Amino acid sequence: GQNIDQPTEMTATEGAIVQINCTYQTSGFNGLFWYQQHAGEAPTFLSYNVLDGLEEKGRFSSFLSRSKGYSYLLLKELQMKDSASYLCAVVDSNYQLIWGAGTKLIIKP
Amino acid sequence: IAGITQAPTSQILAAGRRMTLRCTQDMRHNAMYWYRQDLGLGLRLIHYSNTAGTTGKGEVPDGYSVSRANTDDFPLTLASAVPSQTSVYFCASSSDAGNSNQPQHFGDGTRLSIL
Numbered sequence: 001g002q003n004i005d006q007p008t009e010m011t012a013t014e015g016a017i018v019q020i021n022c023t024y025q026t027s028g029f030n031g032l033f034w035y036q037q038h039a040g041e042a043p044t045f046l047s048y049n050v051l052d053g054l055e056e057k058g059r060f061s062s063f064l065s066r067s068k069g070y071s072y073l074l075l076k077e078l079q080m081k082d083s084a085s086y087l088c089a090v091v092d093s094n095y096q097l098i099w100g101a102g103t104k105l106i107i108k109p
Numbered sequence: 110i111a112g113i114t115q116a117p118t119s120q121i122l123a124a125g126r127r128m129t130l131r132c133t134q135d136m137r138h139n140a141m142y143w144y145r146q147d148l149g150l151g152l153r154l155i156h157y158s159n160t161a162g163t164t165g166k167g168e169v170p171d172g173y174s175v176s177r178a179n180t181d182d183f184p185l186t187l188a189s190a191v192p193s194q195t196s197v198y199f200c201a202s203s204s205d206a207g208n209s210n211q212p213q214h215f216g217d218g219t220r221l222s223i224l
Contacts (some may be wrong), residue, residue, distance in 0.1 A: 087152070090210040095206055101150055
């Protein structure tokens, strides 16, 4: 079967750094997405990785290791508005997105 | 403003009733998708359409049907609603289903309660 694992919930402090991990086992791999979803809102695109390594985009970075079936999303200089759920999704061999259940990130002042 | 529009925003429906959730996009995207999102679970694909005139079944298609008569519209129909279909429904689109690096864009969702 196909499986995406993420921690259910994490807590961090405003101004700090947090790393949200995602491990996956899927039938094929054609890329990995990270999305942000604020409570009661739609998911919005954050990043896409298909090659191993780190992709940096402002305060957010995403890392991929295909051999380990592992990715993480790194958020720096945390702000209160970063309180949201972060969804990891893998593109499988049929070009379908397989979604993790999401990690709820709580930012404390 | 370009994007995806879903209607209604929320709905309470009696079990056994028929319901159609509407989804319209103005980005001229080829691919469209319907997901349901339940607490503690990831987004689950109900049906998808890679291009106008074609549709396919996702992970949880039972009890739902879709049509794709044109590029812009992708309605989702519950023929006879059951309480287990209580969920938040998201419509999404992407420019091309075959390009894995194209992100999906989401509508604001429909919150559906079946009593």
